[in-house]
Amino acid sequence: MNQNNRFLKFTIGDDDKKIVRKFLVQRKFSSSQLHNLKNKGGQIFVNHKQRHFNYPLKKGDQILIVLNTEEPSDLIEPMPGKVDVVFEDDYLLVVNKPPGIASLPAKAKDSKTMANVVKSYLIDKKENSSIHLVTRLDRNTSGLMVFAKTSYAHSLLDRILHTEDFKKFYLAMVYGQVSPEKGLIDLPIGIDPKAFYMRNIDHDLGKPSQTLYETVEKFDDASLLKLKLLTGRTHQIRVHLTAIGHPIIGDDMYSKKIDPRMDRQALHCYCLEIVHPVTKKLLKLTAPLPKDMVMLKSVLRGEKNG
Incomplete structure (x- = not known):
């Protein structure tokens, strides 16, 4: 089972906060993500030993965060369909959306949207199937759409969404x-x-x-x-x-x-140019002009x- 997107690894540097909780806040963990990490089955390891939020850190310490399992929303049913994947890693999924399909379901649950199809795709890959839509397109606009694979990746992408990154x-x-x-x-x-x-x-x-x-x-x-x-x-x-x-x-x-x-x-x-919020590499992603x-x-x- 591919669960890589549930793991985050960090090495403590000179400028990093030296208490686990403060370090995670520095790394843009939200209060709800900290709450879930603490109360919903997340784990923190420092140098391979499980530790709590108040544990003191020193330079060179290796931190491994195991994110809690997310419960997918029942509002979005998985529906099989073609997913044209342009880029994918443990943190994000970028797809090329065809025209004529909405990004997210409206109140009616029966129509197929990109969120339904992507959820089915992630389930087939045995991955976290909570849908985190970062960018959406109108039903009749085509092209690149970004999904985050975890709430943490979603919050990192949200922070840079309307910036030069x-x-x-x-x-x-x-x-x-x-x-x-x-x-x-x-x-x-x-x-x-x-x-x-x-x-x-x-x-x-x-x-x-x-x-x-x-x-x-x-x-x-x-x-x-x-x-x-x-x-x-x-x-x-x-x-x-x-x-x-x-x-x-x-x-x-x-x-x-x-x-x-x-x-x-x-x-x-x-075209999307995204500075990957975790790896810091520049992603230059393109989707060719559709036939019509x-x-x-x-x-x-x-x-x-x-």
């Missing part, structure tokens, strides 16, 4: 040619008062939201943009591009028109040439 890049095909060709969209986003599931630009109640964009290719009446999210609001890219007059092709919710060339918004999370967007690009290029 966790960069998210998207490709979008939009109506029209964007001017200037690159720039920053800095407009606050709030809930649309006319429809709770939509978002809009709201200068009074909206939350600060920033999206960097750059034109990658121009077509006759469309553009391929590369986008970098600086914040993580619901529908952020879709709302921001609509606000500057260049909605995403196929995004009928915001463009207010059906496009026969694309039956979803042409938006894909194609490749076809749309060739259609747009054809219009350009013809």
